[in-house]
Each structure stands twice: as structure tokens, then as C-alpha cells.
Amino acid sequence: MANIQEMIEAVKAKVDPAAVGMLACHNGVVRATSRDGKPARALDIDCDRKAWERVLRDMRARPGIAAVEAHLCTGHRQVGDDVLLVVVAGDIRENVFPVLEETVNRLKAEAVKKKEWLAD
Structure with missing residues (x-):
């Protein structure tokens, strides 16, 4: 499994440093509550790979963007x-x-499929 620091290093190694003035990161984690405040204990995560690649392709084409990388921890x-x-x-x-x-x-x-397991 990838971690955010490994991803940062991989992105820095592949981009032209003259074209990059910043990197911004997101590290989403499983919360202990659902969005509506109910206690939660786990998530089952899966991915629609075609949708995933389409989103990344769209984002990589934006002006001023040198790289967009993402990793989904499934299961x-x-x-x-x-x-x-x-x-x-x-x-x-x-x-x-x-x-x-x-x-x-x-x-x-568009791409992440999840099932939330609420606490009993």
C-alpha cells in the first residue's frame, strides 16, 4: 500500500521542478462517525477503475498542473x-x-464505492 510521503516523493521525482511551485495533498481516513453523526466502525471500499482513470485524466489536463496522483485503499x-x-x-x-x-x-x-458499517 502507498502512503502519502511515498506518493509525494514519486511525484517530485517525475515532474519538472522548474514548473512546480507547490504540492497539495489529501489523506482521507475512516471516521468514527457517519456524515449524519451516527457512530461508525468500518468501511468496505471498492473502485470503478474506468471512472477513476477518467477523473485523473481530466484533472491532469488542467492549466498549471504538472501531476495528479491518487491511491485508493480498497477492502x-x-x-x-x-x-x-x-x-x-x-x-x-x-x-x-x-x-x-x-x-x-x-x-x-464517480469512482469510489463504499459501504459503511455503523456501530451496533
Whole structure:
């Protein structure tokens, strides 16, 4: 399994340092509560790979973006476990931050499949 630091190093190794002024990261973890506040204990995570690749391709094409990499930790995940890791490299924050947010939102909406296990 990848971790965020390994992803950062891999992105830095493959981009042109002259074109990159920042990297922004997302490290999503399993929460102990659902979005509506109910106690949760785990998530089962799967992925639609075609949708995943489509989202990454779209985000990589944005102006000022040098790289977008993402990793999904699939299977049964416990509270505190990593789930979604995203690294975006680009020229300036006005280009990078929106792409990070949109990448996370689109991957979760279009590609990530999850089943939440609520606490008994």
C-alpha cells in the first residue's frame, strides 16, 4: 500500500521542478462517525477503475498542473485507516488547490464505492 510521503516523493521525482511551485495533498481516513453523526466502525471500499482513470485524466489536463496522483485503499478499512490519498503538483496555489478539491470530490462521487458499517 502507498502512503502519502511515498506518493509525494514519486511525484517530485517525475515532474519538472522548474514548473512546480507547490504540492497539495489529501489523506482521507475512516471516521468514527457517519456524515449524519451516527457512530461508525468500518468501511468496505471498492473502485470503478474506468471512472477513476477518467477523473485523473481530466484533472491532469488542467492549466498549471504538472501531476495528479491518487491511491485508493480498497477492502475492509477500520476507523483511522487511510482510504483516499491524492497528491497534486502545479505551478501556483490558485491552480493547485481547486484541482485537489475537485479531484477528491469527483473520485468520491464517480469512482469510489463504499459501504459503511455503523456501530451496533
